[in-house]
Amino acid sequence: MNILLDIGNSRLKWAVEQQGRLLESQACDYRRPEFLTDLGQAWQTIGVPRNAAIASVSDKQVFDSLVRLVQTLWPQCRLVIPQASRSAFGVNSAYEQPEKLGIDRWLAMIAAHRHYPGNICIADCGTAVTVDALQADGRHLGGLICPGLKLMKQALVANTADLAFTDRVYHTALGAATDAAIASGVCMAVTGLIAQALHKLDAGYRLLLTGGDAACIAPSLTVPYLLDPDLVLKGLSIFCREESSS
Ligand SMILES: Nc1ncnc2c1ncn2[C@@H]1O[C@H](COP(=O)(O)OP(=O)(O)O)[C@@H](O)[C@H]1O
Ligand SMILES: CC(C)(COP(=O)(O)O)[C@@H](O)C(=O)NCCC(=O)O
Ligand SMILES: [K+]
Numbered sequence: 001m002n003i004l005l006d007i008g009n010s011r012l013k014w015a016v017e018q019q020g021r022l023l024e025s026q027a028c029d030y031r032r033p034e035f036l037t038d039l040g041q042a043w044q045t046i047g048v049p050r051n052a053a054i055a056s057v058s059d060k061q062v063f064d065s066l067v068r069l070v071q072t073l074w075p076q077c078r079l080v081i082p083q084a085s086r087s088a089f090g091v092n093s094a095y096e097q098p099e100k101l102g103i104d105r106w107l108a109m110i111a112a113h114r115h116y117p118g119n120i121c122i123a124d125c126g127t128a129v130t131v132d133a134l135q136a137d138g139r140h141l142g143g144l145i146c147p148g149l150k151l152m153k154q155a156l157v158a159n160t161a162d163l164a165f166t167d168r169v170y171h172t173a174l175g176a177a178t179d180a181a182i183a184s185g186v187c188m189a190v191t192g193l194i195a196q197a198l199h200k201l202d203a204g205y206r207l208l209l210t211g212g213d214a215a216c217i218a219p220s221l222t223v224p225y226l227l228d229p230d231l232v233l234k235g236l237s238i239f240c241r242e243e244s245s246s
Pocket of ligand 3: 211
């Protein structure tokens with residue numbers, strides 16, 4: 001059994017993996033003061049993992065506190081900390097400096113290459129929205145980064161006098177009130193980005209969505225898509241298994 005941890009800029013996603021299969025994944029806000037205590041309690045009952053695989057694009061502090069928790073609960077557990085590189089598991093990075101690519105993007109591409117063969121365009125809709133194009137032969141063509149839905153709304157509220165932030169449902173209809181216009185505006189910015197990215201690629205690229213906002217963006221897309229909320233965790237699982245068996 002392995003435990004997989006993906007620390008994004010908003011939330012921690014984690015799951016237990018048994019024989020290559022993820023049990024239900026969980027998400028939590030690591031900025032809550034009781035976060036580590038709650039996690040420690042939840043982990044009392046899961047057994048002792050053989051490996052703990054951790055990916056982080058957030059503060060080193062959060063990463064360090066999770067490493068300490070893992071080492072305290074399970075001193076025998078092996079830590080697996082994947083790094084982005086020029087090539088791994090058949091995927092070849094387009095980055096001039098491959099180590100600068102976000103580890104979440106690298107893991108998502110490795111999982112996509114394994115589980116969704118063919119040309120694939122991955123859109124990870126989290127704090128930021130990232131889009132990466134990956135050829136069937138594992139060649140990464142490069143990517144795009146833009147603010148996610150919540151960040152766009154926060155940027156508007158923080159830099160204007162009269163705009164208010166609400167949890168209005170996202171869609172792409174024209175709005176007849178400020179909050180509806182913002183919800184539609186940021187949703188169309190993301191769906192438009194994804195559609196335009198696909199348009200620039202050759203025909204035959206499938207779209208694969210992941211990230212916390214994927215499910216609310218998906219209904220507004222006018223192109224077919226696949227949805228896999230656990231893509232980054234699945235990338236961690238590949239690193240765990242193949243490092244353990246070597
Ligand atoms: N229960 C939730 N709590 C907080 N954010 C959520 C929740 N469910 C969905 N979200 C959305 O998920 C987004 C974060 O997605 P996620 O993939 O976890 O981001 P990251 O990997 O950057 O931490 C938030 O911006 C928010 O809009
Ligand atoms: C682009 C990101 C901020 C996305 O983070 P997330 O939205 O998943 O929290 C992250 O992948 C990152 O810090 N990347 C490093 C720079 C790069 O990928 O070019
Ligand atoms: K993201």
